[in-house]
Amino acid sequence: MSHIEMERSSPAKFRILDLFAGPGGLDVAAHVLGHEVTGIEWDAGACATRAKAGMDTFQGDVRQYRAAFFPHAQVLTGGPPCQTFTVAGHGAGRRALDDVLRYIDRLHRAVRNTADAPDPLSAWMHVFRTWRQIHEELRRKEVEARALKAEKRAVEQSRTEKRKAIRKRLEELGNSAEEAKRFLKELKAPQTLEFPDAGLTCLLKEFGDLDGVLEKLKARLEELGDERTGLVLQPLWWIIERSRRPGATAYEAVVLEQVPAVMRVWEEYAAVLDTLEYRTATQFLHTEAFGVPQTRRRAVLIARLGRAGRDPLPQVRETHEPYHRGVSRSGPSKAGHTDTLPLESSEIENGGTRRKPEKWVSMETALKAARPFSDKVRPRPPFTVVSNYGTGGVPEARGRRDHDTPSATITGKVSRNRVVHKGTDKDLDDDLARFNGAEAGVLQTFPAAYPWDGNDVSQQIGNAVPPRLALHVLRHVLDPELDEDEVAARLDQGVKDLVAWKPERTVEPLGHRGLKGHPLTGR
Structure with a gap:
C-alpha cells in the first residue's frame, strides 16, 4: 500500500x-x-x-x-x-x-483531424489506432535492433580473436611485441595488404572482412535507432x-x-x-x-x-x-x-x-549552508574543481571552477572531478580531493540529508532534475x-x-x- x-x-x-x-x-x-x-x-x-x-x-x-x-x-x-x-x-x-x-x-494529425468528430468514441479509436501503429513500428525496430546487437557482439568477439592471432603470427615472424602492437594500432585497411607469409595475409583479409561486417551492422543500428x-x-x-x-x-x-x-x-x-x-x-x-x-x-x-x-x-x-x-x-x-x-x-x-x-550562488555558499544538516558535507579551504572533461575539444585542457563560483554542469562523472587547492594542481588532503555523494547532491540542490543508495550514485545525481x-x-x-x-x-x-x-x-x-x-x- x-x-x-x-x-x-x-x-x-x-x-x-x-x-x-x-x-x-x-x-x-x-x-x-x-x-x-x-x-x-x-x-x-x-x-x-x-x-x-x-x-x-x-x-x-x-x-x-x-x-x-x-x-x-x-x-x-x-x-x-x-x-x-x-x-x-x-x-x-x-x-x-x-x-x-x-x-x-502523425499523432498530431490524428488528434487534429478528429477534434470536431461527432462521435467521441470513434474519434478516440482513430487516434488510438494511430498510436498502436507507431507502437508496433517501434517494437519491430527494437526486436531487429536486439538481434543486430547480438550479431555485433559476436563479430566484435571474432575480431578480437583475429587481432590476437595476427599479433601472435607477427611475433612468430620475428617482430618484437612493441612492433606488433604498433602495427595493429595503425592498421587501417588490412584486406588490401599482402605479405610473403600466406598465413598472415589470410588473417589480415579475414580481419578486414569482419571490419566490413561490423561497419554495416553499426550503420543499420543507427538507422533503427534505440528504445529511447x-x-x-x-x-x-x-x-x-x-x-x-x-x-x-x-x-x-x-x-x-x-x-x-x-x-x-x-x-x-x-x-x-x-x-x-x-x-x-x-x-x-x-x-x-x-x-x-x-x-x-x-x-x-x-x-x-x-x-x-x-x-x-x-x-x-x-x-x-x-x-x-x-x-x-x-x-x-x-x-x-x-x-x-x-x-x-x-x-x-x-x-x-x-x-x-540576486547574485548567483557559489559552490562554497551552497556547501556551507548545507553543512548543519549533514556531517557528510565537509568544510574545505579555498578550492578549485578540475573537471574530468576537457574543454574546447582538447582532452588535456580540463575545465576549472573556483569555490567562489557556481560549479560546472554536474554529470554522472562528478566523482571523477578533482578538488585541488585554489590556483594550484595540488589535491586537497584528508579525502577532500573528491566530492562525496552528499556534496555532489548539494551542488545539484538536493538536501544534504538525501539518502543516496544503490549503484552508481554519481550517475543518479548527474541525471536528476535540480x-x-x-x-x-x-x-x-x-x-x-x-x-x-x-x-x-x-x-x-x-x-x-x-x-x-x-x-x-x-x-x-x-x-x-x-x-x-x-x-x-x-x-
Missing part, C-alpha cells in the same frame, strides 16, 4: 504523476511545496534511493503502464531519456530526432489519452524537462497540446539563474489546461543573475570575463516595479494566481524547507500489484 493518503486534494494541493522519475529531484521539490507525487522509474539504483527517501514509486518500464491506470493524477511531469539527441544535427542523433518529430506529427525514441513519445501519448479517451479527465498541468537538444521535441509537443486546449510555453532555463550553484541549461515545456483568452503561459522568472566566466562573487577577474551563457536582463519585472536579481529548479517551475505552473509577495514568500519558504529536508520513512517500490488500492488508481 502506498504511503500517499487517500484524502481528496484541495485546489492548492495537486497529485502529480512523474514519469522517468529518477532519484526524486522533482519529487522532493513537489513535497516541500505541499503536493503529492508518485513516480515511475525503472533504474534499480534510483528506486533504491527513492525508497530510502520515502518517495512513492512504481518500479518498471513506463511503457508497462498507461495513463488510464492513474485516473486521479492531476499533473503529469517527466524527463524521458534523450541521450540520442545530444548529438542532434550529426548522424544518429539527427536521425533519432527526425524520427521522433515525424511520429509526433519510443520513450520520448510516452508523455505525449499519456496526455493525449487523458484528453481524448471517453470518460477520462485531462491533466490540469504538464511539466517536462530535458537537455537543450530536446527543445525541438517540446515545441512540437506544444503544438499538439494547443490542439488539446492547453496553454503552453517552452523555455531554456539557466539553472544558476534560479539559485542552483551550477551552470546547466535545460529545455522546459510547461502547460496548463485552457483558460480564458488562451494566451500562452508566461515564462518562468529568473531570480538570480546569470554566471559569466571570470566573475567571482567579489567581482570580475583581472583578465576580464568571457561570457559562458547569453547575457540576460539585469532586472526582473516585479508587479509595477523592477528589482535587481530540485531548486523544479521548485521554481512547479510553483510557476501550479500557483499561477499568487501575487508578487506571495510568490516571494512561497519560494523563500520552499528553499528553506528544501535545504532542511530529511527523510521521514522508507517506502518500498511498487509493481503492477501495487496498483490495487493506490490513491491514484481508483481501484
Whole structure:
C-alpha cells in the first residue's frame, strides 16, 4: 500500500504523476511545496534511493503502464531519456530526432483531424489506432535492433580473436611485441595488404572482412535507432489519452524537462497540446539563474489546461543573475570575463516595479549552508574543481571552477572531478580531493540529508532534475494566481524547507500489484 493518503486534494494541493522519475529531484521539490507525487522509474539504483527517501514509486518500464491506470493524477511531469539527441544535427542523433518529430506529427494529425468528430468514441479509436501503429513500428525496430546487437557482439568477439592471432603470427615472424602492437594500432585497411607469409595475409583479409561486417551492422543500428525514441513519445501519448479517451479527465498541468537538444521535441509537443486546449510555453532555463550553484541549461515545456483568452503561459522568472566566466562573487577577474551563457536582463519585472536579481550562488555558499544538516558535507579551504572533461575539444585542457563560483554542469562523472587547492594542481588532503555523494547532491540542490543508495550514485545525481529548479517551475505552473509577495514568500519558504529536508520513512517500490488500492488508481 502506498504511503500517499487517500484524502481528496484541495485546489492548492495537486497529485502529480512523474514519469522517468529518477532519484526524486522533482519529487522532493513537489513535497516541500505541499503536493503529492508518485513516480515511475525503472533504474534499480534510483528506486533504491527513492525508497530510502520515502518517495512513492512504481518500479518498471513506463511503457508497462498507461495513463488510464492513474485516473486521479492531476499533473503529469517527466524527463524521458534523450541521450540520442545530444548529438542532434550529426548522424544518429539527427536521425533519432527526425524520427521522433515525424511520429509526433502523425499523432498530431490524428488528434487534429478528429477534434470536431461527432462521435467521441470513434474519434478516440482513430487516434488510438494511430498510436498502436507507431507502437508496433517501434517494437519491430527494437526486436531487429536486439538481434543486430547480438550479431555485433559476436563479430566484435571474432575480431578480437583475429587481432590476437595476427599479433601472435607477427611475433612468430620475428617482430618484437612493441612492433606488433604498433602495427595493429595503425592498421587501417588490412584486406588490401599482402605479405610473403600466406598465413598472415589470410588473417589480415579475414580481419578486414569482419571490419566490413561490423561497419554495416553499426550503420543499420543507427538507422533503427534505440528504445529511447519510443520513450520520448510516452508523455505525449499519456496526455493525449487523458484528453481524448471517453470518460477520462485531462491533466490540469504538464511539466517536462530535458537537455537543450530536446527543445525541438517540446515545441512540437506544444503544438499538439494547443490542439488539446492547453496553454503552453517552452523555455531554456539557466539553472544558476534560479539559485542552483551550477551552470546547466535545460529545455522546459510547461502547460496548463485552457483558460480564458488562451494566451500562452508566461515564462518562468529568473531570480538570480546569470554566471559569466571570470566573475567571482567579489567581482570580475583581472583578465576580464568571457561570457559562458547569453547575457540576460539585469532586472526582473516585479508587479509595477523592477528589482535587481540576486547574485548567483557559489559552490562554497551552497556547501556551507548545507553543512548543519549533514556531517557528510565537509568544510574545505579555498578550492578549485578540475573537471574530468576537457574543454574546447582538447582532452588535456580540463575545465576549472573556483569555490567562489557556481560549479560546472554536474554529470554522472562528478566523482571523477578533482578538488585541488585554489590556483594550484595540488589535491586537497584528508579525502577532500573528491566530492562525496552528499556534496555532489548539494551542488545539484538536493538536501544534504538525501539518502543516496544503490549503484552508481554519481550517475543518479548527474541525471536528476535540480530540485531548486523544479521548485521554481512547479510553483510557476501550479500557483499561477499568487501575487508578487506571495510568490516571494512561497519560494523563500520552499528553499528553506528544501535545504532542511530529511527523510521521514522508507517506502518500498511498487509493481503492477501495487496498483490495487493506490490513491491514484481508483481501484
